[in-house]
Amino acid sequence: MEHEPKLVIFDVDGTLVDSRSLIVASMDGAFAALGLEPPETDATLGIVGLSLYEAMTVLLPDEAEEMHRRLVEAYRDAFTDLLRTGDHPETLFEGAKAALETLAARPDTVLGIATGKSRRGVERLFEQQGFASLFMTVQTADDAPSKPHPAMVEQAMASVGVEPANTVFLGDSVFDMQMARAAGARGVGVAWGFQPADTLHQAGAGHILGHFNELPPYLDAMWPYGTPERQDERIA
Known part of the structure; x- marks a missing residue:
């Protein structure tokens, strides 16, 4: 064999x-953009590997689907903005x-x-x-x-x-x-x-x-x- x-x-x-710094900063930015308290760092790192929508449902299981979708879009926006700055390199x-x-x-x-x-x-x-x-x-x-x-x-x-x-x-x-x-x-x-x-x-x-x-x-x-x-x- x-x-x-x-x-x-x-x-x-x-x-x-x-990509720890970039992911945490992006998640913090997404939650802040929607007026939500950002999750603890360990919670954010604990969902790395899931798709974005699945990750949001784990972080906020009691929220409606619409909020999860909004968080996905906010995360993508924050992630893209941070990539442009280069402050959180992968x-x-x-x-x-x-x-x-x-x-x-x-x-x-x-x-x-x-x-x-x-x-x-x-x-x-x-x-x-x-x-x-x-x-x-x-x-x-x-x-x-x-x-x-x-x-x-x-x-x-x-x-x-x-x-x-x-x-x-x-x-x-x-x-x-x-x-x-x-x-x-x-x-x-x-x-x-x-x-x-x-x-x-x-x-x-x-x-x-x-x-x-x-x-x-x-x-x-x-x-x-x-x-x-x-x-x-x-x-x-």
């Missing part, structure tokens, strides 16, 4: 990119680009993205970083239901012809881990993201990475693949 293709899918915010986490380039160079490995960002947001990231060619499949909030629905991972696997047992999803949220498990893939958490490692473990993460440079050797130790259950035994 060692020559079968492998797929490594990455979340974006909190996994590849440190930066790659340390070691991210090197790990991506190492994995993309492997003939049996393909890379993908599955993110709550819009496709426009992903394209902006690609323009900034210049690594669009590294990813063979890109799934966004424009293409599928919000995490933790498995559609984005399922679509990524189908688009490159890789089985769930040969797929790893790297993310920083419980929604990422739940999505991976629902799709039959292996969820791997990151310790540098927006949610704590123990929360990711509880959501089903099979492993937690402490730094991006741990990813290539971790995959070397795991492959060739077996079932997700046998993978857990191999890595434990």
Whole structure:
């Protein structure tokens, strides 16, 4: 099985990119624009990964749909304004680009993205970083239901012809881990993201990475693949 293709899918915010400051400032601006008290920072970071509408329903579960829609638009406006100022840059986490380039160079490995960002947001990231060619499949909030629905991972696997047992999803949220498990893939958490490692473990993460440079050797130790259950035994 060692020559079968492998797929490594990455979340974006909190996994590849440190966008914490931009997201929190945008959420604060959206709530303030509608005369609402902004959520606590931990609450805002806790919904990263969801689509914007789903995120607003989590933050304000008792509000009507119209308010959630207004908050989505206000968030987009605040986000766009902050991007223009450049005061809250989105930066790659340390070691991210090197790990991506190492994995993309492997003939049996393909890379993908599955993110709550819009496709426009992903394209902006690609323009900034210049690594669009590294990813063979890109799934966004424009293409599928919000995490933790498995559609984005399922679509990524189908688009490159890789089985769930040969797929790893790297993310920083419980929604990422739940999505991976629902799709039959292996969820791997990151310790540098927006949610704590123990929360990711509880959501089903099979492993937690402490730094991006741990990813290539971790995959070397795991492959060739077996079932997700046998993978857990191999890595434990």
